[in-house]
Amino acid sequence: MGDLAKSLGVQKGSLYAHISSKQDLLYETMREGADAFHAALDAIPDELPATEKIRLALRGHLRVVAEQLDVATVFVREWRYLEGDRRAEIVAERRRYEDRVRALFREGRELGELRTDLDDATAALLSLSAANWAYTWLQPGRDTDALADRFYGLLVDGMRGYATPG
Amino acid sequence: MGDLAKSLGVQKGSLYAHISSKQDLLYETMREGADAFHAALDAIPDELPATEKIRLALRGHLRVVAEQLDVATVFVREWRYLEGDRRAEIVAERRRYEDRVRALFREGRELGELRTDLDDATAALLSLSAANWAYTWLQPGRDTDALADRFYGLLVDGMRGYATPG
């Protein structure tokens, strides 16, 4: 709170004309984060091939991190300091997000775009883990979409080099 | 410090017969983490193919996380609360670890085990990101090596299914 006030050029006490408590501010930031990540998934057209959806999901996730780095950092790292119902709510939103991503991989497998023996849970875990860590290294200035596409290429076609070209 | 004392069944003040400060304790834990991760890489035989080294590096990383979950969590998440030279030291260790992993991918590319156009920086970033996030979901009871191998399979052969068979 002291740091926050300082960076706003204001006294600590003055903050409470805008927020009701530190815990409330944390919750509001978390809600913002949850909404941003879900909105990124919502923006993906339904009729696209599953692999294309996965590519756009990666782009969307990294874009949220890049454009709202502070919110994303809080969303990813500070949820354990929420208390009570609000904590449960945010944890559920995280879980729902993970489920939506996993559904993309399942769809890709079922439609034959991805290998039929794909372990979609592990695939989603791998992809989401990499994406969740992005807040630690992502530089908002760089071309985030291109980076997401490189990740997509590695994940889908692999690193070995006998995969489909292009 | 209060929680730590409580979980040790001891008064807060008694802790200072064993450590000299909270900051020192943090540093010692970080050193333990850095040593564990580097030791995991040290244990990989030099003469193996690069891809096999990558597989073992993934195994080693996840095993450190699983077997020393508390130390790994601190190492991955709390380094920013170190101060001064010690912070610089640990940051350098993290950097060195990343460089060592990246060298494995470069070796794989140069020896032709991985695609010749592989972006080894991105490959290492993707792999390390996933590995670094593991402390949030890894369950020490499960078969960590098998999980690491599944990650390895996805990363190296991809999810699309036209890659080299198993």
Place this chain on the structure above:
DNA sequence: AGATAACCCTAACGATCGTTCGTAATGAGC
């Protein structure tokens, strides 16, 4: 002009936190 809401200040509160201090019990080595 007067009322009202929005915003900020200063000062202080109670709680928590890391740490220190004086003291005491325990056990190993000379």
Place this chain on the structure above:
DNA sequence: GCTCATTACGAACGATCGTTAGGGTTATCT
């Protein structure tokens, strides 16, 4: 048996933290 290091205790310290209270200024609306 005396010494001394180790470990623990309980109480207190100074600092920091989130929050509240009282008062003041400014701009908007009636």
